[in-house]
Amino acid sequence: MVPALALEDITVTFVSRDGARYTAIKGTTLQVAPGEFVSVVGPTGCGKSTLLNVAVGLLQPSAGRIRVFGEALAGLNRKAGYLFQTEALMPWRTALDNVTAGLEFRGVERGAAARQASAWLQRVGLGGFGARYPHQLSGGMRKRVALAQTLILDPEIILMDEPFSALDIQTRQLMENELLELWSANRKSVVFITHDLEEAISLSDRVVVLSAGPEAHPIGEFDIDLPRPRDVAEIRLAPRFMELHSLIWRAMKDEVLKSYAQQQKQQ
Amino acid sequence: MRSSRSSNKAALRFWQVVLFIVLLAIWHVATSPTLLPPFYFDNPHKAAFFFGEPLKVLARTWDWFSSGTIYPHLWVTLLETMLAFVIGTALGLAVGLWLALSPVASALLDPYIKALNSMPRVILAPIFAVWFGLDIASKVALGVTLVFFIVFFNVYQGVREVSYTVLANARILGASERQLLRHVYVPSAMSWVFASLHNSVGLAFVGAVVGEYLGSSRGVGYLILQAEGTFDINSVFAGILVLTAFALLLDWVVSLAESRLLVWQPRGGETEKM
Numbered sequence: 001m002v003p004a005l006a007l008e009d010i011t012v013t014f015v016s017r018d019g020a021r022y023t024a025i026k027g028t029t030l031q032v033a034p035g036e037f038v039s040v041v042g043p044t045g046c047g048k049s050t051l052l053n054v055a056v057g058l059l060q061p062s063a064g065r066i067r068v069f070g071e072a073l074a075g076l077n078r079k080a081g082y083l084f085q086t087e088a089l090m091p092w093r094t095a096l097d098n099v100t101a102g103l104e105f106r107g108v109e110r111g112a113a114a115r116q117a118s119a120w121l122q123r124v125g126l127g128g129f130g131a132r133y134p135h136q137l138s139g140g141m142r143k144r145v146a147l148a149q150t151l152i153l154d155p156e157i158i159l160m161d162e163p164f165s166a167l168d169i170q171t172r173q174l175m176e177n178e179l180l181e182l183w184s185a186n187r188k189s190v191v192f193i194t195h196d197l198e199e200a201i202s203l204s205d206r207v208v209v210l211s212a213g214p215e216a217h218p219i220g221e222f223d224i225d226l227p228r229p230r231d232v233a234e235i236r237l238a239p240r241f242m243e244l245h246s247l248i249w250r251a252m253k254d255e256v257l258k259s260y261a262q263q264q265k266q267q
Numbered sequence: 268m269r270s271s272r273s274s275n276k277a278a279l280r281f282w283q284v285v286l287f288i289v290l291l292a293i294w295h296v297a298t299s300p301t302l303l304p305p306f307y308f309d310n311p312h313k314a315a316f317f318f319g320e321p322l323k324v325l326a327r328t329w330d331w332f333s334s335g336t337i338y339p340h341l342w343v344t345l346l347e348t349m350l351a352f353v354i355g356t357a358l359g360l361a362v363g364l365w366l367a368l369s370p371v372a373s374a375l376l377d378p379y380i381k382a383l384n385s386m387p388r389v390i391l392a393p394i395f396a397v398w399f400g401l402d403i404a405s406k407v408a409l410g411v412t413l414v415f416f417i418v419f420f421n422v423y424q425g426v427r428e429v430s431y432t433v434l435a436n437a438r439i440l441g442a443s444e445r446q447l448l449r450h451v452y453v454p455s456a457m458s459w460v461f462a463s464l465h466n467s468v469g470l471a472f473v474g475a476v477v478g479e480y481l482g483s484s485r486g487v488g489y490l491i492l493q494a495e496g497t498f499d500i501n502s503v504f505a506g507i508l509v510l511t512a513f514a515l516l517l518d519w520v521v522s523l524a525e526s527r528l529l530v531w532q533p534r535g536g537e538t539e540k541m
Binding site: 082087088089091104105133134135153 | 430432433435436437438439440441442443446450451454455457458530531532533
């Protein structure tokens with residue numbers, strides 16, 4: 001089967017203005033099957049976001065190839081939706097207009113776009129909030145709008161960069177469950193970046209562990225054989241969850257310590 | 268809580284009015300030829316000659332409005348202000364967007380922009396009078412040069428400050444370069460333009476009045492110039508009074524427009540967090 005997204009031997013080297021080089025990612029290969037939910041975990045600063053920016057085409061890799069459903073990627077990845085870690089909604093548009101944005105850019109007629117968008121707002125639990133501006137919504141609500149904004153375009157690949165990391169734990173688990181529900185209704189390929197191992201395990205089919213930067217690369221892949229549908233709060237208590245957690249944590253621990261030591265050195 | 272705040276506000280308004288009346292009273296007492304003995308000037312009428320008399324200033328203002336002689340002048344001044352404001356804003360917006368999105372043009376023109384902005388542009392008024400005549404065109408041109416730079420710098424800044432994430436998100440959602448301009452750059456720049464609206468309307472007004480003052484046949488600036496020519500100090504003050512009142516009025520209209528158009532911007536205490 002042709003993978004939905006294939007990163008082949010990706011290396012990303014940043015060159016700063018004073019000529020200093022920093023290789024964030026080195027020789028990374030990652031494949032995501034259609035309909036597969038893959039999480040990438042790793043210590044902070046290991047280049048997880050960089051990897052995602054390469055996958056969506058915002059960043060050109062220094063070496064390596066990206067294939068989307070078998071075709072080499074040139075420019076922006078038109079098959080992908082992207083959920084940002086930070087605020088990405090247009091603050092001058094209402095929630096509804098933010099959700100219609102993608103359709104509008106594609107030339108969908110206004111009325112039809114608005115109808116679709118309000119259906120999506122209903123689906124993410126924001127039925128009555130279409131007329132609100134982003135600043136009038138809570139952090140969790142803004143994430144829901146962003147989710148609707150991305151999913152309304154029905155992308156084949158959904159890239160998520162620590163989308164829930166700024167939310168409090170209850171809101172976060174709520175959002176994780178909603179994400180799983182939306183995803184199982186219409187299975188797309190997902191690459192979910194997080195530094196939270198529990199979040200990664202409870203959501204994914206597969207967890208990829210990245211080494212500490214610089215020159216980050218995958219150091220382990222784990223299939224998550226937990227049954228679906230899952231409740232992210234309950235599944236954390238399952239014995240198999242804990243087994244997987246300690247297994248992956250063992251692989252991750254050295255890298256986390258390494259990254260921590262590097263941060264100490266820099267200070 | 269609310270009622271105490273609104274009564275505070277009413278009290279504040281009351282004292283502001285009282286202060287205004289007190290200032291007028293001092294002015295009146297100090298300039299009236301009969302109320303006080305002349306303590307500075309040798310002639311009791313000299314104070315009134317130099318500083319005017321508030322009652323006469325108000326009477327003159329009333330005269331202008333009741334007889335209707337002020338209206339054509341006021342209309343010309345306001346028309347010049349509006350034209351200068353609209354043309355200056357449109358030009359500033361267009362050039363600001365162009366330069367902010369075109370690094371080459373921006374680098375090339377940078378010293379010229381800086382030079383033009385540093386130049387005291389009011390001295391262009393005589394040149395504009397030569398180019399455009401003594402009618403409203405020369406005043407509008409002066410106002411435009413004043414408004415343009417304020418809007419231009421704000422648009423330039425606004426485009427530069429567009430959030431990278433918002434921009435990247437719009438791109439990924441499928442926006443073309445044109446759509447980015449219309450749906451991201453312009454709205455972002457507009458918030459900066461509105462922030463400078465008070466300044467630019469004020470300067471458009473300054474451009475109109477100064478232009479009239481330097482040479483014209485109509486307008487409130489012209490009225491003041493005429494009154495000065497005949498040492499009619501009360502009319503000068505009446506002209507200043509009318510200009511101030513209308514500047515305040517314009518400012519109020521701008522505030523109104525601002526609150527209608529910038530509903531999407533958070534204000535203190537309005538944001539809710541979970």
